[in-house]
Amino acid sequence: MASNKVTNPAKNKRLSYGPVSTSSNNGQKVPHVDAKKKPPGSRGKAKQTSRSDLECICPICEDPIIDSSQLSIMCEGKCAAWLHRGCAGLSRAALSCLDSSPLPFLCPHCRLEAQSAEIESLRSSLSAQSLEIVSLQNSITSLTEQIDALSSSLSPSPNNVPSSTSHPRERLPPQSRLPPSLDSSHHRFNIIVSGIEESPVGTPRTARINSDINAASAILSDFSTDGTPPVYARDCRRLGRYRQDAPSPRPLLVTLNSTIEVSNVLFKCQRLSLTSKISSNTNRDAAIRYRDYYAVSSSIPQDNSVFLRISPSINIRDYVTYMA
Known part of the structure; x- marks a missing residue:
């Protein structure tokens, strides 16, 4: 109800x-x-x-x-x-x-x-969103056209490129700052530096190479003459096999950027011996002389190589030998 x-x-x-x-x-x-x-x-x-x-x-x-x-x-x-x-x-x-x-x-x-x-x-x-999308597309198209125009203006046209007959290529100076080539002449850029301590055992390879390059560059920067840029190592590597019981660190093969830097280093050296062999020095023990001879005869090409001997105290005391 x-x-x-x-x-x-x-x-x-x-x-x-x-x-x-x-x-x-x-x-x-x-x-x-x-x-x-x-x-x-x-x-x-x-x-x-x-x-x-x-x-x-x-x-x-x-x-x-x-x-x-x-x-x-x-x-x-x-x-x-x-x-x-x-x-x-x-x-x-x-x-x-x-x-x-x-x-x-x-x-x-x-x-x-x-x-x-x-x-x-x-x-x-x-x-409204469709209109915004169309506006953005127009902006992108305009920017693309501007980029293409700039690229066209920066890239030289075939008509503007000078021909070899009308403008002969100038010859570069003999001692220019060119990177070493792949032929035998690249040995002219090499210097062997002895006495630089090696990195501890277990150090990664990249860290070892960077440490050697920094140490060699710090030493070679003292050889820059007045009015010339400082000398820096472009590449380096250790010579010979590593031995933990070795009396001294292995020599370091340093590659410079140009023959001008090599000339500056040689000019700064106090004792320069232009011989084709290891110079005899009565103040040097037989082990060091044998090590240098081994580096010259086995690991390093003997043509156009520069050798720099630096004591562990980073002062030039011994000799520099230029292989003629």
Whole structure:
């Protein structure tokens, strides 16, 4: 049996029982009217003149909501109409959950209008982004054309390249700063430096080479004359096999950048012996002389090589031998 509790739908705008009568008129139920509020589903100003003006009409089935046993819910969209629970497509459990939900309930008509508005907003955003993409593509095309123009202006054209007959190539000076070639003449850039301590056992190869180059460059920088750039080692490597019980470190084969640097080193040396053999020195022990002889005869080509002997104290004390 339906409950006799009177509930005005206008007081609960989310969900309610349908309006019930408070007085009987020939057995017909008349909706309850609150003088301060509009009856739900009414349009414009509240009227109490006739029953048809006070009835709530469901926009789905177009039937009035007049019985207390009919659960209804109010649309929170633009129409603000009341719908039967069944017409709204809601179960009783779903209807009870909607009362505590923060999301607004919309009837099918208002839901379609909201979706249409959202679709139009997305289309507008997509159109704006498409215009931005086109603008970026135009900018990229313009920048590409500028880069191509700069590349064309920097690269020499065949007409601007001078021919060998009209402009003969000038001969380079004999002692220029050219890198050593692959022929036998590259031995002229080599100097053997003795007395530089070797790196400890277990040091990586790259670290050993860098240490030897830095040490050789530090020593050879003292041989630069006035008005000439300092002498630096371009490459170096140890001569002979490593022996842990050796009395002294192995000689270091140092490659310079030009023959001018070699000449500067030779010019600075105090004792220069232009011989084709190891110079005899009574102050040198036999082991050191044999080691130098072994380096000359086995490891290093004997043509156009420069040998520099430096003591462990980094002072020139012994000799320099230039292999003629």
